[in-house]
Amino acid sequence: DAGVIQSPRHEVTEMGQEVTLRCKPISGHNSLFWYRQTMMRGLELLIYFNNNVPIDDSGMPEDRFSAKMPNASFSTLKIQPSEPRDSAVYFCASSPQGLGSPLHFGNGTRLTVT
């Protein structure tokens, strides 16, 4: 089992550029979560998918953020245009059954927007 795979591990980009973060959940897991971690705010849920359908996107900060899950094995989080305040570590996590089962986290993508 390869675990949750995120790419890239690190991303440095200039303000205004589009950024796409990728996640491959564990095979067979029905739920996928995108989290953001900053020093100021800790870990925050951005969006939660169940069976590829977005269930809760209330944590998505603004229209610049969008997430898709076109199939059970792939999800993207896109920021367009990026801003310096988006700099954070973005984690993807999956679970067999929502929050009723333990989460498996990817290694995260460290995003720096200059």
Next chain:
Amino acid sequence: KNEVEQSPQNLTAQEGEFITINCSYSVGISALHWLQQHPGGGIVSLFMLSSGKKKHGRLIATINIQEKHSSLHITASHPRDSAVYICAVSREYGNKLVFGAGTILRVKS
């Protein structure tokens, strides 16, 4: 007031010591999670519990639903236990995990 409060914020221990990290919450929950985040940044789920006690190796997690309190214990601590330990709760209704601020643990040899 945060819905999930952890204490202490920082903890330094000598190798071999028994360690306790506490978590209190103020909302109705369906489950409580203990997570470990190593200096490299990766997050590992240690426990998910909704009642009683769970044990895995040197780690023990307990929860008291009536008192809205959980503890994470580490027996015979080791420098490799140095990490940030995060408590998170699944609200009774809804899809969000609410996270505590984390406890930074450093175990010295």
